[in-house]
Structures are given as structure tokens and as C-alpha cells.
Amino acid sequence: MIIEPIQERERQALLSLAVSTGLFTPADAEGLLGGVLDSLAAGELPVGHAAVACRESHDGPAVGWSYFAPDPYAEKIWNVWWIGVSPSHHGEGVGQAILSHVEQAAAASGARVIVIETSDQAPLARARKFYLKFGYEERGRIPDFYAEGDSKVIFSRSVAGAA
Numbered sequence: 145m146i147i148e149p150i151q152e153r154e155r156q157a158l159l160s161l162a163v164s165t166g167l168f169t170p171a172d173a174e175g176l177l178g179g180v181l182d183s184l185a186a187g188e189l190p191v192g193h194a195a196v197a198c199r200e201s202h203d204g205p206a207v208g209w210s211y212f213a214p215d216p217y218a219e220k221i222w223n224v225w226w227i228g229v230s231p232s233h234h235g236e237g238v239g240q241a242i243l244s245h246v247e248q249a250a251a252a253s254g255a256r257v258i259v260i261e262t263s264d265q266a267p268l269a270r271a272r273k274f275y276l277k278f279g280y281e282e283r284g285r286i287p288d289f290y291a292e293g294d295s296k297v298i299f300s301r302s303v304a305g306a307a
């Protein structure tokens with residue numbers, strides 16, 4: 145598996161992959177992730193913002209991707225804003241490979257801690273299990289954050305010295 149920066153030409157494929165996870169409508173994916181991809185491609189995001197894709201060969205399609213960035217309001221904290229794997233490749237280690245790459249890249253840039261926020265809703269149960277499995281600890285919840293009855297769950301892990 146290869147993990148490398150995303151390519152501009154795969155913008156639509158990356159949004160389609162996000163939709164294929166069932167978490168987003170096409171409009172949501174466009175709104176939440178499309179703008180980020182455009183800003184990244186235009187070089188408009190601050191230093192450290194990055195998106196990487198996992199693929200089986202350099203010219204092959206992305207089977208998963210992630211967008212991550214340093215937190216502007218904290219010292220040496222990186223946020224993973226999105227990680228998703230094509231459902232046909234779930235459970236094959238793609239997510240782990242991407243997360244590990246993100247952690248290494250952040251640590252190499254000076255990160256102390258990675259923070260990942262998600263929801264407490266049923267469709268995110270596998271994601272929560274995935275984070276716990278790979279060394280993240282739940283640090284807290286904010287009730288009714290995303291919507292009434294939909295809490296934010298905050299995970300983090302230290303990566304200091306991991307690079």
C-alpha cells in the first residue's frame with residue numbers, strides 16, 4: 145500500500161469515497177470536504193494542513209484518505225479532521241496504515257498529541273472502536289453537540305517522540 149499526498153485530479157473520487165462510507169450526502173461531502181480540497185490545491189491553507197491518500201499503486205484509485213492539520217489554538221496539537229476508507233476495503237488495515245502515516249507526519253512536524261473528534265451515534269461505532277484499538281483514549285464528551293441527542297466524543301493520543 146502506498147500513502148502519498150492526494151492529487152488534484154482525484155477531487156471527485158475522494159468526495160465519492162467519503163459519500164460511499166454512508167456518513168455524508170453528496171452535498172455534505174461537497175460542503176465539508178470539497179472546499180478543503182479546493183483550498184489545499186490552491187495553496188490557501190496554513191502550513192501543515194495536508195491530505196493523503198492510500199492506494200495500491202501510484203496510478204491506482206484511492207482506497208482511503210485523510211485530512212489533518214495543526215490546531216491553530218494549541219501548542220503542537222494536530223487534528224485529524226477526516227479519515228475514511230472505501231467500504232469494500234474496510235477491515236484490511238488501510239485505516240491503520242493511513243492513521244499511522246498521519247501520526248508519523250504530524251510527529252515529524254513537532255506534534256505532541258493527535259486529537260480526533262467524532263460522534264457518539266451508531267454509524268460511528270466502528271470508528272470509535274478503531275481509534276481505541278490504535279492507541280487513542282476517550283477524553284470526554286459534549287452532549288447534544290452536533291445536534292440534539294448527538295454528542296461529540298473526543299479522542300487523543302500522544303505522538304511525542306514517534307517520528
Ligand SMILES: CC(C)(COP(=O)(O)OP(=O)(O)OC[C@H]1O[C@@H](n2cnc3c(N)ncnc32)[C@H](O)[C@@H]1OP(=O)(O)O)[C@@H](O)C(=O)NCCC(=O)NCCS
Nearest residue numbers: 165227228229234235236237238239240262270271273274
Ligand atoms: C474507521 C475506518 C477509517 C477504519 O478503517 P479500516 O481500514 O476499516 O480499519 P483497519 O482495517 O485498519 O482496522 C480494523 C479495525 O478497525 C475497526 N473497524 C472499523 N471499521 C471496520 C470495518 N468496517 N470492518 C472491520 N473492522 C473495522 C475494528 O476495530 C478493526 O479491528 P478488529 O479487526 O480487531 O475488529 C473505516 O471503517 C471507515 O472509513 N469508516 C467510515 C468512515 C468513518 O467512520 N470515518 C471516521 C469519521 S470520525
